[in-house]
Amino acid sequence: MPAMTRAVVLLSGGLDSTVTMARAKEEGYMLYPLSFDYGQRHKKELECAGKIARYYEAQEHKILKIDLGQIGGSALTDVSIAIPEKRDLEEIGEDIPATYVPDRNTILHTLALGYAEVMKADAIFIGANALDYSGYPDCRPEYFEAFQKVAELGTKAGVEGRAIVIKYPLINMTKAEIVKEGTRLNVPFHLTWSCYYGQEKACGKCDSCLLRMKGFKEAGITDPIEYIKSGGGA
Amino acid sequence: MPAMTRAVVLLSGGLDSTVTMARAKEEGYMLYPLSFDYGQRHKKELECAGKIARYYEAQEHKILKIDLGQIGGSALTDVSIAIPEKRDLEEIGEDIPATYVPDRNTILHTLALGYAEVMKADAIFIGANALDYSGYPDCRPEYFEAFQKVAELGTKAGVEGRAIVIKYPLINMTKAEIVKEGTRLNVPFHLTWSCYYGQEKACGKCDSCLLRMKGFKEAGITDPIEYIKSGGGA
Numbered sequence: 397m398p399a400m401t402r403a404v405v406l407l408s409g410g411l412d413s414t415v416t417m418a419r420a421k422e423e424g425y426m427l428y429p430l431s432f433d434y435g436q437r438h439k440k441e442l443e444c445a446g447k448i449a450r451y452y453e454a455q456e457h458k459i460l461k462i463d464l465g466q467i468g469g470s471a472l473t474d475v476s477i478a479i480p481e482k483r484d485l486e487e488i489g490e491d492i493p494a495t496y497v498p499d500r501n502t503i504l505h506t507l508a509l510g511y512a513e514v515m516k517a518d519a520i521f522i523g524a525n526a527l528d529y530s531g532y533p534d535c536r537p538e539y540f541e542a543f544q545k546v547a548e549l550g551t552k553a554g555v556e557g558r559a560i561v562i563k564y565p566l567i568n569m570t571k572a573e574i575v576k577e578g579t580r581l582n583v584p585f586h587l588t589w590s591c592y593y594g595q596e597k598a599c600g601k602c603d604s605c606l607l608r609m610k611g612f613k614e615a616g617i618t619d620p621i622e623y624i625k626s627g628g629g630a
Numbered sequence: 631m632p633a634m635t636r637a638v639v640l641l642s643g644g645l646d647s648t649v650t651m652a653r654a655k656e657e658g659y660m661l662y663p664l665s666f667d668y669g670q671r672h673k674k675e676l677e678c679a680g681k682i683a684r685y686y687e688a689q690e691h692k693i694l695k696i697d698l699g700q701i702g703g704s705a706l707t708d709v710s711i712a713i714p715e716k717r718d719l720e721e722i723g724e725d726i727p728a729t730y731v732p733d734r735n736t737i738l739h740t741l742a743l744g745y746a747e748v749m750k751a752d753a754i755f756i757g758a759n760a761l762d763y764s765g766y767p768d769c770r771p772e773y774f775e776a777f778q779k780v781a782e783l784g785t786k787a788g789v790e791g792r793a794i795v796i797k798y799p800l801i802n803m804t805k806a807e808i809v810k811e812g813t814r815l816n817v818p819f820h821l822t823w824s825c826y827y828g829q830e831k832a833c834g835k836c837d838s839c840l841l842r843m844k845g846f847k848e849a850g851i852t853d854p855i856e857y858i859k860s861g862g863g864a
Binding site (some may be wrong): 427461462463464466467498499500501502503506507509511513514533534536538539540543545546547548549550551552554555 | 745767768785
């Protein structure tokens with residue numbers, strides 16, 4: 397890879413996207429983190445993303461506003477659908493949860509592709525992983541291979557032979573492995589936010605908290621963030 | 631196809647999308663036209679789309695607001711880039727024009743996919759065509775084949791074996807053939823708008839007007855809309 401090539405990094409402010417940001421930095425890319433204000437119930441994730449972007453001295457932190465609530469159909473953007481709480485961990489990943497926003501990830505990836513083309517970036521880093529993917533279909537390797545084809549065939553950059561490469565370095569890692577990789581890369585775990593809720597402390601009960609807590613526990617590493625209900629569920 | 635299945639139809643208010651709407655109706659679908667308010671310089675297209683939706687007695691006309699100007703990089707959303715005028719017709723389709731919005735079509739198609747999933751639609755109709763495609767890479771059949779794969783692999787519907795089918799019935803038609811097809815289907819040409827500008831009459835000079843005028847001329851059919859400069863260019 398030539399020096400000073402650019403990477404757009406999808407940065408939600410969560411654990412996985414922050415470890416992915418660290419990987420892009422390790423690979424020598426100039427960092428262009430991209431976050432989405434998509435009608436989430438809370439803005440805490442975005443605040444964390446901003447802190448992480450500053451921590452990594454990113455070139456520019458872009459926040460794209462998109463109202464996915466207009467489409468509807470998910471507990472994360474539609475207040476009439478309850479966020480599931482306290483599911484058994486065994487259930488996570490087996491069915492498609494109510495927090496699934498129809499086609500959300502593809503919408504975000506596609507916006508990232510447009511932004512990457514404008515910024516003349518060579519790569520897009522995405523922190524998806526297939527093992528702890530919580531039942532989202534658009535977190536699987538075969539999905540990303542199809543999306544790479546769209547990037548090659550559907551963009552000016554692709555047609556001109558400079559197709560933007562979609563990178564998803566965590567795709568085959570368990571949450572514990574992601575925590576270990578983050579530890580190796582000195583990721584500022586204390587700045588990351590995984591909880592579906594935007595309270596001062598993480599709830600410790602939602603799917604996302606449960607997966608995170610399990611990951612840190614299995615990795616044998618202490619999670620520096622505070623939980624309302626410590627040790628619950630896992 | 632079972633009776634009363636639903637189709638999302640991308641409806642810009644232009645000639646091609648209106649002929650596509652007529653095709654979806656002919657095929658017996660319940661019509662869910664979808665338009666985008668994406669920071670166009672003018673709203674005339676959207677007004678026309680509304681009239682066309684009412685003409686076809688659509689179930690619901692959804693308008694999704696998305697600010698593509700946030701991404702930048704195109705003459706259609708960025709006022710600092712001039713729209714090209716008066717290019718020779720031979721040039722159209724040879725290079726990628728300044729009106730190309732990076733990744734725009736894929737962004738719109740992906741939003742349509744999410745909406746189709748929420749509405750439990752079976753198909754999405756898109757009025758793209760490859761012959762008069764004006765140099766946009768995301769109007770080619772191979773691009774749509776790749777996008778169909780994303781629809782199959784990246785959505786809940788696809789994973790559950792109810793993949794939404796992407797239909798692009800005009801893909802291999804010339805503009806003249808589209809005009810003839812519209813005539814066969816009694817399309818209300820007088821309600822459609824193709825011009826890049828939003829004046830009372832079409833400019834007759836932009837790429838889109840030139841292609842439309844050429845199409846009607848070659849089809850031997852009179853275009854019922856008025857042009858500021860009649861007969862120019864073609």
